[in-house]
Amino acid sequence: xxxxxxxxxxxxxxxxxxxxxxxxxxxxxxxxxxxxxxxxxxxxxxxxxxxxxxxxxxxxxxxxxxxxxxxxxxxxxxxxxxxxxxxxxxxxxxxxxxxxxxxxxxxxxxxxxxxxxxxxxxxxxxxxxxxxxxxxxxxxxxxxxxxxxxxxxxxxxxxxxxxxxxxxxxxxxxxxxxxxxxxxxxxxxxxxxxxxxxxxxxxxxxxxxxxxxxxxxxxxxxxxxxxxxxxxxxx
Amino acid sequence: xxxxxxxxxxxxxxxxxxxxxxxxxxxxxxxxxxxxxxxxxxxxxxxxxxxxxxxxxxxxxxxxxxxxxxxxxxxxxxxxxxxxxxxxxxxxxxxxxxxxxxxxxxxxxxxxxxxxxxxxxxxxxxxxxxxxxxxxxxxxxxxxxxxxxxxxxxxxxxxxxxxxxxxxxxxxxxxxxxxxxxxxxxxxxxxxxxxxxxxxxxxxxxxxxxxxxxxxxxxxxxxxxxxxxxxxxxx
Numbered sequence: 376x377x378x379x380x381x382x383x384x385x386x387x388x389x390x391x392x393x394x395x396x397x398x399x400x401x402x403x404x405x406x407x408x409x410x411x412x413x414x415x416x417x418x419x420x421x422x423x424x425x426x427x428x429x430x431x432x433x434x435x436x437x438x439x440x441x442x443x444x445x446x447x448x449x450x451x452x453x454x455x456x457x458x459x460x461x462x463x464x465x466x467x468x469x470x471x472x473x474x475x476x477x478x479x480x481x482x483x484x485x486x487x488x489x490x491x492x493x494x495x496x497x498x499x500x501x502x503x504x505x506x507x508x509x510x511x512x513x514x515x516x517x518x519x520x521x522x523x524x525x526x527x528x529x530x531x532x533x534x535x536x537x538x539x540x541x542x543x544x545x546x547x548x549x550x551x552x553x554x555x556x557x558x559x560x561x562x563x564x565x566x567x568x569x570x571x572x573x574x575x576x577x578x579x580x581x582x583x584x585x586x587x588x589x590x591x592x593x594x595x596x597x598x599x600x601x602x603x604x605x606x607x608x609x610x
Numbered sequence: 611x612x613x614x615x616x617x618x619x620x621x622x623x624x625x626x627x628x629x630x631x632x633x634x635x636x637x638x639x640x641x642x643x644x645x646x647x648x649x650x651x652x653x654x655x656x657x658x659x660x661x662x663x664x665x666x667x668x669x670x671x672x673x674x675x676x677x678x679x680x681x682x683x684x685x686x687x688x689x690x691x692x693x694x695x696x697x698x699x700x701x702x703x704x705x706x707x708x709x710x711x712x713x714x715x716x717x718x719x720x721x722x723x724x725x726x727x728x729x730x731x732x733x734x735x736x737x738x739x740x741x742x743x744x745x746x747x748x749x750x751x752x753x754x755x756x757x758x759x760x761x762x763x764x765x766x767x768x769x770x771x772x773x774x775x776x777x778x779x780x781x782x783x784x785x786x787x788x789x790x791x792x793x794x795x796x797x798x799x800x801x802x803x804x805x806x807x808x809x810x811x812x813x814x815x816x817x818x819x820x821x822x823x824x825x826x827x828x829x830x831x832x833x834x835x836x837x838x839x840x841x842x843x844x845x
Contacts, residue, residue: 387776418788465788507749512785513742514792520751533779541622543803544768550747553653553700557749568778 376486377402378525378574380502381495382532382566382583384463392432394569395495398582400436402573403458403491411456412440413482415472416464416497418514425462443476453481456490463496463532466509467517470501474518483523492525496532499566503529508554508563510547526574527562528608529554534565534588548588548596555592562608563590572605579605611721612637613760613809615737616730617767617801617818619698627667629804630730633817635671637808638693638726646691647675648717650707651699651732653749660697678711688716691725698731698767701744702752705736709753718758727760731767734801738764743789743798745782761809762797763843764789769800769823783823783831790827797843798825807840814840 379402386394403410410433414425426442433439440460446452453459459482461469473479486492486502494502500509501522508529531551538546545553551563566572570583581587581601589597589608599605614637621629638645645668649660661677668674675695681687688694694717696704708714721727721737729737735744736757743764766786773781780788786798801807805818816822816836824832824843834840 383778385778387778418791468788468792508747510747510779512789513744513748513755514785514789515742516755520748533777535774535777535779537774537777539770539772539774542768542770542772543618543620543622544745544770549654550749553703554747554749556653557703 376489376525376574377491378486378502379491379493379571380499380526380530380566380573381571382499382534383568384495386569390432391428392495395571396432396436398571398573399433399493400438402493403436403438405437408438408458410438410440410458410460410493411452412442413459413461413469413473413478413498414442414444416462416466416469418465418468429460429462449476449478450481453478453485456485458491458493459485461492461494461498461501463498465514466497466500466506466511467513467515469497470506470517470519470522471515473501473522479519479521479523483525486523486525499530499532499572502526504561505529507558508551526579526608529561529563530572531563531565534567551590555590559592561591564588564608565590565596579608581605611724611760611809612726613721613737614726614728614806615734615761615765615801615808616806617734617769618803619730621804625667626663627730630806631667631671633806633808634728635673637728638671638673640672643673643693645673645675645693645695645728646687647677648694648696648704648708648713648733649677649679651697651701651704653700653703664695664697684711684713685716688713688720691720693726693728694720696727696729696733696736698733700749701732701735701741701746702748702750704732705741705752705754705757706750708736708757714754714756714758718760721758721760734765734767734807737761739796740764742793743786761814761843764796764798765807766798766800769802786825790825794827796826799823799843800825800831814843816840
């Protein structure tokens with residue numbers, strides 16, 4: 376299996392998908408690839424616009440995507456894909472559309488068969504067993520909570536340490552602690568913006584200058600960097 | 611119907627339930643009341659601790675609560691209740707427990723019959739038709755998305771205008787815009803901390819020094835104060 380799971384598409388103030396583009400090229404290789412793009416997390420803009428935005432950046436690194444919405448049979452499109460790319464947006468909308476189009480199992484099988492899977496934000500969240508560590512508002516019923524289950528842990532994308540002053544709402548860490556209280560055996564990787572997880576050759580590593588924060592019930596959170604091993608997440 | 615729906619239990623830096631206590635006394639009246647307390651939104655602390663915390667403040671205003679977890683038959687407890695109090699915490703856990711205990715309809719019927727309903731945060735969210743405007747992490751499957759449906763609009767509790775600098779995640783307003791794109795006929799009330807909605811004598815009003823921000827698909831958001839009428843939310 377080959378996975379590249381980004382916390383976010385874009386760092387604040389930068390061009391769309393700019394910060395990870397060279398890592399994406401390294402992940403996909405030099406030979407031009409036409410990847411299948413799943414834009415279902417888009418809510419306030421069209422799938423065509425989303426595809427165009429991704430292609431602008433992919434063109435810079437010699438690759439391209441085609442939106443799954445152009446195919447009459449989405450399951451077939453997944454079966455014939457060489458690479459799966461799942462964009463961010465609203466996780467609930469994404470998961471609902473995946474269920475409506477019966478894509479959960481086909482995408483999982485495709486990734487297990489070795490086709491590279493690239494996701495960012497909601498697209499990284501759905502690589503996990505469930506959507507239960509999303510930050511998004513549940514604007515639609517997702518039909519199911521189970522997602523692709525390509526990694527045995529949960530990712531919290533856009534992980535942040537900051538908390539608004541004079542605001543009584545929960546911090547991100549408190550939200551994850553609530554998750555752990557109800558899901559005691561699951562690791563959660565708080566993936567800060569600008570960082571990503573890569574799984575290749577049966578090894579999991581983190582890429583990026585900031586550390587990842589690893590949570591497990593009953594354990595003090597751990598801060599791990601690019602130089603640390605992440606393989607314990609598979610134990 | 612009599613509803614008091616608070617954005618939050620507690621303003622940052624203040625004692626638990628302190629800011630709304632006099633409004634709660636006004637809402638419940640002078641005669642001492644033993645209210646039924648639903649503490650199911652608690653995740654990282656016990657129902658007993660939660661009940662104790664609420665009773666500390668209620669004692670100051672001459673009232674008391676009894677947690678529903680003390681009753682062998684929760685449906686019966688609701689049917690016999692004089693007042694329903696639903697505390698905040700994690701909305702998903704709260705809704706799951708409400709479904710597991712088959713309480714959605716009994717609480718709705720109780721409130722429709724005229725028993726005062728007091729909620730804060732998650733407890734205000736579940737007074738709405740669905741949980742779809744919660745800010746909470748979906749740490750458990752809620753069984754259903756439909757909630758008490760005591761008001762015809764959605765509340766977003768802890769509504770905030772602020773956004774972390776250099777963070778690419780969505781602002782609260784963007785999240786609500788996503789909700790509206792998928793739920794075009796529903797009003798959303800962004801209820802800022804320190805404010806509450808009160809429904810009494812067939813009138814809805816807002817209480818608090820900050821304004822509420824009202825959202826509807828295709829309309830510019832409106833800022834309304836204590837002095838404005840909120841009755842249009844029922845049109």
